[in-house]
Amino acid sequence: MSHELSLSIVGAGGDGAVAAGDILSMACAREGLHVIKTEAYGPQIRGGESSCMVRISSAPIHAQADTLDALVVFSWSDFARFRAELALGDDALVFHDEKDAPPDDMKSLRLFALPFAAQRGAKNIFALGLLSAAFGLPADAVREAVRGRFRKKTAEVIEGNVKAFDAGFMEGANVDAKKIEYIKSEAKLLMAGNEASALGAIEAGCTFFAGYPITPSSEILHFLSEWLPRIGGKCLQTEDELAAIGAVVGASFAGAKSMTATSGPGLSLMAEMIGLSSMAEVPSVIVNVQRGGPSTGIPTKSEQSDLMHAVFASHGDTPRVVLACTDVEDSFHTTVEGFNIAEEFQLPVIVLSEQSIAQRRETIEAKALVHDVVDRRLATEAGEYRRYRVTGDGVSPMSIPGQRGGEYQTNGLEHDEQGRPSSMYETHKTMNEKRYRKLDAIARKYRLFTRLGPDDADLGILCWGSSLGVVRDAVDRLNAPRGLRVAAFAPRILMPLPKRAIEEFVATSRELLIVELSHAEQFYKYLRTEIDLPRERTHVFARSGGKNLTVSEVIDEVQRIFVRDEVLA
Amino acid sequence: MTCDFNYTANEYKSDLKPVWCPGCGDFAVLNSLYRTFAELRYEPHETVVVSGIGCSSRLPGYVEAYGFNSLHGRALPIATGIKLANPKLNVVVVGGDGDGIAIGGNHFLHTARRNADLTYIIMDNEIYGLTKGQAAPTTPLGDKTKSTTYGNPEAGVDPCALAISFGATWVARAFSGDVVGTAKLMKAALQHRGFAFLNILSPCVTWRGEDQHKEIRAKIQRGEIVIGVLHEVEKPTLVDEMDEIRGKATASRPPATKSDMLRAFA
Numbered sequence: 001m002s003h004e005l006s007l008s009i010v011g012a013g014g015d016g017a018v019a020a021g022d023i024l025s026m027a028c029a030r031e032g033l034h035v036i037k038t039e040a041y042g043p044q045i046r047g048g049e050s051s052c053m054v055r056i057s058s059a060p061i062h063a064q065a066d067t068l069d070a071l072v073v074f075s076w077s078d079f080a081r082f083r084a085e086l087a088l089g090d091d092a093l094v095f096h097d098e099k100d101a102p103p104d105d106m107k108s109l110r111l112f113a114l115p116f117a118a119q120r121g122a123k124n125i126f127a128l129g130l131l132s133a134a135f136g137l138p139a140d141a142v143r144e145a146v147r148g149r150f151r152k153k154t155a156e157v158i159e160g161n162v163k164a165f166d167a168g169f170m171e172g173a174n175v176d177a178k179k180i181e182y183i184k185s186e187a188k189l190l191m192a193g194n195e196a197s198a199l200g201a202i203e204a205g206c207t208f209f210a211g212y213p214i215t216p217s218s219e220i221l222h223f224l225s226e227w228l229p230r231i232g233g234k235c236l237q238t239e240d241e242l243a244a245i246g247a248v249v250g251a252s253f254a255g256a257k258s259m260t261a262t263s264g265p266g267l268s269l270m271a272e273m274i275g276l277s278s279m280a281e282v283p284s285v286i287v288n289v290q291r292g293g294p295s296t297g298i299p300t301k302s303e304q305s306d307l308m309h310a311v312f313a314s315h316g317d318t319p320r321v322v323l324a325c326t327d328v329e330d331s332f333h334t335t336v337e338g339f340n341i342a343e344e345f346q347l348p349v350i351v352l353s354e355q356s357i358a359q360r361r362e363t364i365e366a367k368a369l370v371h372d373v374v375d376r377r378l379a380t381e382a383g384e385y386r387r388y389r390v391t392g393d394g395v396s397p398m399s400i401p402g403q404r405g406g407e408y409q410t411n412g413l414e415h416d417e418q419g420r421p422s423s424m425y426e427t428h429k430t431m432n433e434k435r436y437r438k439l440d441a442i443a444r445k446y447r448l449f450t451r452l453g454p455d456d457a458d459l460g461i462l463c464w465g466s467s468l469g470v471v472r473d474a475v476d477r478l479n480a481p482r483g484l485r486v487a488a489f490a491p492r493i494l495m496p497l498p499k500r501a502i503e504e505f506v507a508t509s510r511e512l513l514i515v516e517l518s519h520a521e522q523f524y525k526y527l528r529t530e531i532d533l534p535r536e537r538t539h540v541f542a543r544s545g546g547k548n549l550t551v552s553e554v555i556d557e558v559q560r561i562f563v564r565d566e567v568l569a
Numbered sequence: 570m571t572c573d574f575n576y577t578a579n580e581y582k583s584d585l586k587p588v589w590c591p592g593c594g595d596f597a598v599l600n601s602l603y604r605t606f607a608e609l610r611y612e613p614h615e616t617v618v619v620s621g622i623g624c625s626s627r628l629p630g631y632v633e634a635y636g637f638n639s640l641h642g643r644a645l646p647i648a649t650g651i652k653l654a655n656p657k658l659n660v661v662v663v664g665g666d667g668d669g670i671a672i673g674g675n676h677f678l679h680t681a682r683r684n685a686d687l688t689y690i691i692m693d694n695e696i697y698g699l700t701k702g703q704a705a706p707t708t709p710l711g712d713k714t715k716s717t718t719y720g721n722p723e724a725g726v727d728p729c730a731l732a733i734s735f736g737a738t739w740v741a742r743a744f745s746g747d748v749v750g751t752a753k754l755m756k757a758a759l760q761h762r763g764f765a766f767l768n769i770l771s772p773c774v775t776w777r778g779e780d781q782h783k784e785i786r787a788k789i790q791r792g793e794i795v796i797g798v799l800h801e802v803e804k805p806t807l808v809d810e811m812d813e814i815r816g817k818a819t820a821s822r823p824p825a826t827k828s829d830m831l832r833a834f835a
Binding site: 190195199249255258276412419420 | 583585612613614615616617619622627629630633634635636637638639640643645646647648649650651652653654655657658675676678679811814815817818819822824825827829830831834835
C-alpha cells in the first residue's frame with residue numbers, strides 16, 4: 001500500500017496522452033484525492049510529442065514528485081524528447097507497446113509489454129484501465145469520467161472506449177504493484193493557476209479585462225472572454241500589450257475594476273503605463289505569468305526572472321505593488337488581494353505568477369475560494385474638489401467621470417492637488433512623498449507572507465512564488481528524520497517587502513539559504529537592497545528556469561551547507 | 570449625455586491658460602470645441618477629453634470636463650477603455666499628427682477598425698512642435714526641419730486616407746483658420762455613431778513658418794486640399810458589438826454565479 005502515486009503518459013499527437021491525464025485527474029479529484037497535473041509538449045503547434053505528469057495523493061501535496069512510480073510510453077521515439085525531464089524511480093513500472101522495443105537504458109526497470117497499438121483510437125483509455133487496476137485507482141470514477149469525456153459522441157464511441165478501459169483493466173489486474181490507499185472524501189475542484197487568477201478577478205469585482213494573447217497567460221483571457229459578459233462585464237482583445245494596459249487604465253479611470261494579464265515580453269511593453277498608473281493614481285492590476293527569459297526566451301517553461309522588472313519597471317520614482325502567487329489556490333487569493341490593494345491605494349499592482357503554477361492543474365476545495373473584497377475610496381467631499389489632495393496615508397478620494405462636481409484632469413505630467421501640470425520642485429517633492437506614503441500604509445496593512453517550521457532554526461530557507469511548494473515538501477522531509485531544524489519563509493508581497501518579518505526570520509535562523517529559479521540571483525540581490533543579510537551565514541541556491549525546482553535539489557543543497565559547516569568547525 | 574439647460578462656450582473654459590505660441594492654430598480648434606460642446610449641451614461631468622503627448626495634447630487641461638492627458642501615442646486605447654467602462658460618457662480624443670500617426674499609429678488602425686464610439690481629432694501641423702521642430706509622418710518630402718537638415722527623405726502621409734483605409738466610419742478634414750466651418754464639422758463628428766475622425770489642419774507658426782496659414786488657405790481655394798466630410802458609413806459600433814456579445818453570453822439567463830463558474834472545474 002502507498003499513500004501516493006506519480007505517473008507520466010507519453011505519446012505522439014493524437015495518442016491522447018494529455019487527455020488521459022485529464023480524465024484520470026478529474027476522476028481522482030471527484031474521489032476527493034489530491035492531484036497535481038502538468039503537461040509538456042514538443043515545439044509543434046499541433047501534433048508532435050506530448051506528455052503529462054500526474055501526482056495523486058491521499059494527503060495534501062505542494063509540487064510534482066521528484067521521480068515517477070509509473071510510466072506509460074506509447075512510442076519510445078516520442079519519449080526521447082522528454083527523457084531529460086522525466087526522472088524514473090528505481091522501482092518504477094514502465095508500460096510500453098509490445099511491438100516497440102525499449103532502449104537499452106530502460107532494461108533495468110520493470111517493463112511491461114502491452115498491446116497499445118492494437119487499441120487503435122483508444123490506447124489512452126486502455127492505459128487508464130491498466131493503471132486503475134495496477135495501482136488501485138478509483139476505477140468506477142475513471143470509467144465515469146471516460147463516459148463524460150465522450151458524452152457528446154455517439155453511443156458506439158462511448159461504449160468502444162469503455163470496452164478499451166475494461167480491457168486495460170483486465171491486463172492491469174495481473175500487474176503486481178503497490179496499491180494507493182485512500183478514503184473517499186468530498187469531491188474537489190481541478191483547476192489551473194490561470195483559471196484561479198481569472199476567478200479571483202471576478203471575485204474581486206472585476207468588470208473589465210483587456211489583454212493580448214501570450215503564452216503562458218492566455219487562459220486568463222480565454223476564461224474572462226467567456227465569463228465576463230455573463231456577469232455584465234466586458235473583455236477586449238487589443239492590438240498589443242501597450243493598448244491592453246492602456247484600456248485597463250482608461251476603464252479604471254472611468255470607475256471599472258480592471259485587469260490585464262501577460263507574460264515577460266508583454267510586461268516589458270507595459271512599463272510606460274505602470275508609470276502612468278502610478279503617477280495618475282489610477283488603480284490597475286497586471287497578472288504577469290513568468291516564463292523563461294530574457295527576450296522571447298522559453299515561452300512554455302517556468303522561471304522566476306521577472307522579479308527585478310516587476311519591482312523596478314518604468315522610469316522615475318514609481319511606487320507600485322508586487323505580489324506573488326505560491327500555488328493554484330493562492331493565485332485566486334493573491335489576485336483578489338491585488339485588486340484590493342490597487343483599488344484602495346490607487347496604484348498599479350503586479351501579480352506575479354509562473355508558468356509552473358499557471359498551467360498546472362491542481363485540486364482545491366470550492367469552499368476555499370472565498371476572499372474579502374475592498375472597494376475604492378470615492379470622492380464625496382463638499383466644496384472645491386481636489387483630486388490629488390495631500391493626505392496622511394497618501395490616498396486622495398477619487399471622483400469618477402459622471403460624478404458632478406468631480407471634474408479634474410488627470411495627468412502623466414507632475415501635477416498639483418487639482419491635477420494641473422507643474423514643473424515646480426516643491427510640487428514634485430510633495431507629490432512624490434504623497435505617492436510613496438501609500439507604500440508605507442500598504443506595508444503596515446498587508447503583511448503577506450508564509451512562514452513554516454520551528455521558530456528558531458538551524459537553517460532558514462528564503463524563497464518566493466512556486467518555490468515555496470517544493471521547499472515546503474523539503475522542509476517536511478528534513479525536519480522529520482535528520483534532526484535538523486529547518487524553517488522556511490516566502491514573502492507573498494514583494495513590494496513593499498514585509499521587512500520586519502523577514503528580519504526576524506533572519507535573526508532566528510542560524511544559517512540562511514536563498515532558493516530561486518533565476519540565474520542572476522534576482523531574489524537574493526533584491527533582498528539585499530532592503531534587508532541586511534549576514535554574508536557569512538547566507539547561502540544561495542539560484543539556477544536557471546526551464547526545469548522545475550525539485551525537492552531533492554533543495555535537500556542536497558541543505559546537506560552541502562551542513563557538511564561544509566562541519567568541515568569548517 | 571446632454572443636459573436640459575444651456576451652457577455657453579465660455580463655461581467650458583478651465584482656469585488654466587494655454588501654453589501654445591501666439592498664432593498657433595490650436596487656439597481656434599479649442600474655441601471650436603467650446604462652441605460645439607455648448608451647442609450639443611454636453612454635461613461637463615459626463616464628458617471626457619483624452620489626449621496623448623504633444624503641444625495639442627495639452628488641450629484637455631483647458632476644458633472644464635473630465636480630462637486625461639496621458640502618454641505619447643496612447644490616448645486611443647485609454648479612451649476605448651473609458652468608453653467601454655461607461656458608454657454613457659461623451660469621449661473625445663485630441664492630439665497631434667506625430668502622436669497619432671507615428672508613435673500611436675497602430676492604435677489608430679485598430680481603434681478605427683473596431684469602430685470604437687469615439688471622436689478623434691488630430692491637430693495636424695506637419696511637425697513635432699513640443700520637442701521643437703522635427704519631421705513628423707505628415708511632413709512633406711524634401712522639407713527641411715531640425716531633424717532633416719538636408720530635406721525630409723520620406724513622403725508625408727494623409728491621415729484622412731489612412732483613417733478611411735483603416736475602417737473609420739466617418740472621416741473629415743477641416744482647417745483651423747475657418748472657425749465656423751471647423752465647429753460645424755466638429756459637431757457632425759461628435760454626433761456620429763462610431764469612430765469619427767476629424768483631421769484639422771492647424772498651422773504651427775513657430776516651426777512651419779508664418780506663411781503656413783496662408784499656404785493652406787491658398788491650396789484650399791485652388792482645390793488642392795479638400796475640406797469637408799470625405800467618408801461616412803453606418804456600422805455597428807464597438808459598444809453595439811459588446812452589447813451583442815452580452816446578449817449571446819447571457820441568452821436571457823440570469824447573470825452567472827460563482828457556482829456556475831465552478832461547475833466547469835468539478
